[in-house]
Amino acid sequence: MKWIIFFSFVVFLFTACARTDFRRQPAAPVGKRSSYSADIPATQRPYTINGRTYYPLPSSEGYVETGIASWYGGEFHGRKTANGETFNMHEMTAAHKTLPMHTLLLVRNLENSRETVVRVNDRGPFVKARIVDLGLAAASDLGITGAGTARVQITALGEAVTVIRGTNKSERFLPHQDFTAGEFYVQIGSFVNPDNAERLKEKMLAQGRPAVIQQFERDAKVFHRVQVKAGDTLQGAKTMEAILSDSGFPGAFVVAR
Template sequence: MKNPSLSSYLLLILVTILLAACAAPRGTAPPPGKPEAPLPTKKVPPSAVPATQRPYVINGKTYYPLPSADGFEEAGVASWYGPNFHGRKTANGETYNMHDARTAAHKTLPINTQLLVKNLENNREIVVRINDRGPFVNDRIIDLTHAGAQELGVLENGTAKVKITALGEAIAYGPPERQIERFLPHEDFKSGDFYVQIGSFTQKSNADRLKDKMLSLGRKSVVQTYDRGDQVFYRVQVWAGRGLEEAKLAATALEQSGYPGYVVAR
């Protein structure tokens, strides 16, 4: 017969061992309160579109800046803005100077586009650079500075009918101070490589045909490819000389020959 006290003692030892085994840790627990490492997140790169090229809203209307000024031409009413805006920042961060005749505002043309502005009422012309947005009034298409309006003969009446023609692509974007270093003085736009664009086609064969026609007439011509993003255009441009006045005469001669067009600069 077994000793009951010995059996009880052995049973107590067994239970103690089992309880110790159940209480043993299974691993190292993280320190209390230590946050878990965050999951890696995909960084969203900043927008590559310059602020001056993004859509904007004025008086409830949304305006969409054009991606390019190449081949742009428009007729409408010019106005001017002066003392109330003098010293304020323009759309591209420059300081508006009402005494600078060579800057202007347009609603959608790329900032820094160079424009030839012609007053259709007195035939005066000036070349300006777009550095601001506006005008946001009725049928007005361009806002000149006080000095620009005076030079163009718009100051007294406040408005005038004008025609604006882009002289080339806008200068590359960058900080305003860096842009200013790249601006060409007004005189540089009186000389350079000028062409008269007389046609724009979606079929290259049609553009080549017109170019060959110009060549047969003794006029140096080229076909420029322009990719708008959703459509490719083939533009026929006729050499017009190295002076703006010479180019305008060439455009007139081409129009009289049945090939109307407009002057572009490169």
């Protein structure tokens, strides 16, 4: 076995007062269920929270992000996570809006330089500017249980997979495979009226920004989504997202295909 059992060295138990925060489990994947291949896990399908649709990334390859981390504990202890596990606030797990489940993240607290490694098993946090929600154990590692939040940098390390042989069960580390991240777009608008979508698309084209319209059906309505091509790397797509956000589209967000 090329990779030894991973993760045992990062699991520590802590006891502390739990801090509650706004959280909500992802709704069932939007759109017609039949439009998704049976090979695509439910946790990799688009989902909508508070009117915003999130598109899980096909891979965490090369993913690095800086923003605010928060944590959740007692109120959610014992509840089901988005991938069907039972949330245990004493395990080294975390919630992220779009990274694939079981992604291992190196989380660095930029305010005190403390680091820890967590595994993504939930979706969230659905609060503006927050990029990751940590369990109590990880939050304790990073020293943020008191303040509740901290500025962090998260770096995807690879994926944890469960290996079962007989009665033995363990988690093993799989590094990223060497493949391109895929095709990225930034969505800047969604319209029921196709004429409005077409006008916005033409406006983007006139500015030299390749744009397309993607149709999406929900609740017997067809939505026309205007998306601007943003290259084949997440970093480039995030840069385009920031540019468009500053250009009058504050709700712009990255879409991975």
